[in-house]
Amino acid sequence: MSANDNPDQLVLSSDNLHPANLIPELCASFYRLGWVTGTGGGICIRTGDKVYIAPSGVQKERIQPSHIFVLPYPQPSPHADRVFLRRPALELKESACTPLFWNAFELRDAGSCVHTHSQNAVMATLLWSGDVFRISHQMIKGVRISGTGSALSYLDTLEVPIIENTPNEEDLKDSMAEAMKAHPNAAGVLVRRHGVYVWGKDWEKAKTQTECLDYLFEIGVKMKLAGVPTVLNA
């Protein structure tokens, strides 16, 4: 039976690397890192013309492949109601982060986007009171220019824009897009008192970039608290 006859086929696969299997596995591992506790955070994956998205407001470490939404990319109309190729049978709603994940697809041609509530990211937004987090002379080689380009060097200064939080996730879409346009080299966007969005060409790169940035937020916060400058002149 094809996915046209039965949309559930879009999330049923014995392949561990199928997005509908990967999203639950990755969310469970992010939960153990403290990135997606309390139902927050998540990851979405785009493979060409299909986007796989987790449900909203659920324990992210307990998602099943059958809970995954599948959407066409691009959407037929940005102004009309969201179109789905497959919805879960349960009464679930797609992640509130969907419009923000879409920013990563449209503005960076990303294949995946991670959202965390990591306390390292949140602390960075508290200690950097302006609109950019900066750090240099650290192991920033894992981070890619614009998130999808070539790798940064030890001698580069990493800059991650910070936007202000809003009560509703969806309302971050425009300010996130503005920050991405104003900082074309940025590999992610921090959200003050909330967390971070990080994207990559595919789920592996989005995951490893998030790991690199989280490491840099953590060490940057420790340096700042210890009174050590986080940016050195070249």
Ligand SMILES: CSC[C@@H](O)[C@@H](O)C(=O)COP(=O)(O)O
């Ligand atoms: C703990 S609520 C946080 C949400 O509003 C949002 O910021 C979030 O990270 C996850 O949204 P969700 O719709 O559950 O995927």
Ligand SMILES: [Zn+2]
């Ligand atoms: Zn969030």
